Amino acid sequence: MSRQTFLEPFNAKAMSYYEVARTFVPSTKFTQLAGAWNSVLVGPRGGGKTTLFKMLSVEGQEAWTGATAEPYKQTVGYTGVYVPSDIAWGTMLESLIEAGQDETIGVLFSEAAFVTHVLLSVASAMDRYAELNPVLRLEPGVDNTTGKPTQADLERVVATIAKLWKVQPVSLSPTSLVDALRERLLDIKRDARLRAKLKHTGRPNQGYLGIDMLESASQALQAFDAAYRRPDHRWCLLLDEFEVAPMHLQKTVLAAMRASGAHKLLLKVALAPCGPDLLYDQQGNALPSQNNDVQQVQLWYADKTEAIEFCQQVFLSRSSNYSALAGKMPNDVFGTSAYAVVDDSEDVAQLGLFTLTGRNKKQVTEQFQALAQKDPTFREFLHRKQIDLSLELGMQPGDLNGNTLRKVAPLVAFRNAYKGKGDGKKRGVKPFNAAYSGWESIAAISEGNPRWLIGLITRIMSNSDQIHFPVPTPQQTAAVQWNCQRYAEMLQSVANEQFGSIKTSTPIYDVLSKIGDYFHDRLVRATFVEDPPMSFIVDERVSDDVEHALRIAVNHGAIVCYQIAADVGGFRTLRGLRFRLTYLLAPVFKLPMRKSKSVSLSTILEAKPDTPVSLDDPAANLAEKSIQRDLWDN
Known part of the structure; x- marks a missing residue:
């Protein structure tokens, strides 16, 4: 196996659409998000928000191929327009206010930058569609009998959109619209910077100020789709990392979601779980409500079974590229762990972790006996529960005290590892690493976060050319501890x-x-x-x-x-x-x-x-x- 990175830790924001689509694993979260409705996607940093948004974009849908892709593509029902975040939306407002400008002026310039950013993404999507669906180029005087759009139709649409958006493209083509909007972004940033530095006062008169994002985008797309003979087609803005946008922009967009559901344009917004949009008084602002106006999707898993299943699919989507792992399931590569108990479930997978046989049974019995010798409170617990350690321990539902023994077994192991012989004392600092190896533990530690999972497995597999499985426990635990410590250090900073x-x-x-x-x-x-x-x-x-x-x-x-x-x-x-x-x-x-x-x-x-x-x-x-x-x- 190559010593190069095994599972390629990634940040989807810096990856091409092809790279994101190549190993994309659809989940129930993706299904909840993908439908033809307004959505708010809530998740922590690295939780996969950018990946999901890129996969709903027109470019992501084109790059996503294979048998698993088609059922999902058929349910989307719109053209997704990916809009990356830009910290300039906020810094522009801050710089103008710091320079003594009226806050209203700062808001106008900030909104203009945001709206132009959105329109640029919309224009790029239209340009891409026009490239893939070329119009008819008829000779002068020749009638169009095909019903397909002509070059003249496209030019009329571009002229209409240019007027709506107050831009002057050098030619009547979608590509020129894109170029004109890029130039406008530079103009907005330059004008705001000059106004701040020169301390201009008075009312600004730039034509790009005050353009409404939803109306300008919707009307342009209606005109574009009419030219392509698909008036009922829908589009969707995918506003990524929107928590970095100033609060007034978040108010505007969230309020717009109440009214946009029946229109040409859907809205899907990605936010951090605790963003500035939640700190202001929302009463009276007519913001959307869950289920009625928006579908809210949370990128964390209350159901750990669902998370582990998703982790398995992520593993399989990438491991298939490595010959040593071909045909292997995660449990084959990492083994199992009876310490990854995240609930009291009695499903088959959970119970299988507690099938005590041979050496494993001896180890568990020794843990119980060792703790009983040094912990009087544990001995009292055993007495109260009528658990006799001289008898064979069984942890299946039909065994005597099976449910209780299964529930406390991980606790006994942890307590025995760290508890000293003196009352209330702890012994040395040697870590109890056995709890953090095995597939169930690795999947649980990742929290269903694809970036965390990939980072964990990458570290485990990159230390040696692994050809014998399962990977040795020391190699797993060393890698897991390394990743977890780096995460802790990040939190400290x-x-x-x-x-x-x-x-x-x-x-x-x-x-x-x-x-x-x-x-x-x-x-x-x-x-x-x-x-x-x-x-x-x-x-x-x-x-x-x-x-x-x-x-x-x-x-x-x-x-x-x-x-x-x-x-x-x-x-x-x-x-x-x-x-x-x-x-x-x-x-x-x-x-x-x-x-x-x-x-x-x-x-x-x-x-x-x-x-x-x-x-x-x-x-x-x-x-x-x-x-x-x-x-x-x-």
């Missing part, structure tokens, strides 16, 4: 401000560390229980400053919410919501990957280190009552 509106004086990683250390202490030092807390609820005692730190953590995927975001665009508030640390931080804080009961965040933050850990948390009990029961049952 994350800025305490995002989008100019989410600001905190509390370092983001400090909050995460307090949470992770608290959970580890509850797992190792407190009285042994079947379900130690591994999740938290942001209660009312948590300060706004800490909540803002958590908002930034959400945007980076560092914490995962158990609930669906109630507001269009993500979470307007985190209070009352239940979260857990991302499993990508589990190896860093020495935690198992599982669902569990919760504790209030204020209790975590107020806990003092190196003190006995209380198992009682009245604040958490009150908070838990506000959580819907079905969230606990998933």
Whole structure:
């Protein structure tokens, strides 16, 4: 196997449409997003928002071939126009205000840059369609008897669009429209810069100011489709990374989604889970509502079975290019892990991890016996549950205490690895790496995030020319630990401000560390229980400053919410919501990957280190009552 990068870690923004389409794996998220309706795509950094938008664009649809592509293509029903973000939309507004210009002037120039950016993408899509569907070029005086559009039809359309958009193309062709709009972008940036530097006052009179994005694009596309004899055709703007746009642009676009559903133009917007659009008072702004106006899609998985299935498809889409992996499933390459327990499911795949035979059965029994020798609270638990370690342990539903043993087995292994012989003490720092190898663990750690998954597998496979499988556990765990530490280091350097509106004086990683250390202490030092807390609820005692730190953590995927975001665009508030640390931080804080009961965040933050850990948390009990029961049952 080549020592070159195994699965090519990627950032779809910098990749061509062909490169994105070559290994694209459609998921249920893609199906929810792709339909002919307005959509808001919410997800953390690296969650795959750009990939999904590029695959819905006309270029992505052209590049996507093969048997799996056709069923999806038939359901799209529109031409997608990919619109990448541009930080100039915001910096232009900021620079004008800093130079003493009226905010209204800054908003006008910022909107002009945004609208021109959108129209440029629309013109490029029309140009591409015209290239693939050439018009008839008739000699003068010859009648058109085919019903197909002619060169004269196309020129009339371009002239109409140029008038609508206030541009002067050098020729009446879609390509000239593209060139004219590129020139306009330069003009807008130059005019805004000169106005700021020369401190011009008074009303600006540039013709490009005040053009409405939705109307100008819709009317142009109606004219274009009429020329091509397809008046009922629909288009869709795919506005990527829209959280970087100024708040006034987000207001404008989100409000437009209420009215655009029955028109020529659909809107799909990608946003961070906690963006500036959620911090202003939306009442009275007639913004869209979920289900009625928009389909909101969240790029995180409450159902881990679905996430693992998606991870498997990502693996297979890329591993087929490597001869040593041909025909192999992920479990063949990485083995299995009985420690990747993320819920209490009793499906066949989950139960299969706990089929104790031979050496594995001996290891599990030894873990139980070793912990019982040094932990009196565990011995009391065994006595209360009437579990006799001198008997053979079985973890299937039909075995004596099978469900209980299966549920606590990973906890026993973690606690035994880190607990010292003294009461409430922890032993050395040697990590319990066995929990972070095997396919189930790798898939769980990736959270269904394709970039994270690819990064994990790349690191595992790039250390040697692997031809014997499964990959040795030390090689897996070393690679996983390396990736997780790099992620933790990134979080330590994350800025305490995002989008100019989410600001905190509390370092983001400090909050995460307090949470992770608290959970580890509850797992190792407190009285042994079947379900130690591994999740938290942001209660009312948590300060706004800490909540803002958590908002930034959400945007980076560092914490995962158990609930669906109630507001269009993500979470307007985190209070009352239940979260857990991302499993990508589990190896860093020495935690198992599982669902569990919760504790209030204020209790975590107020806990003092190196003190006995209380198992009682009245604040958490009150908070838990506000959580819907079905969230606990998933």
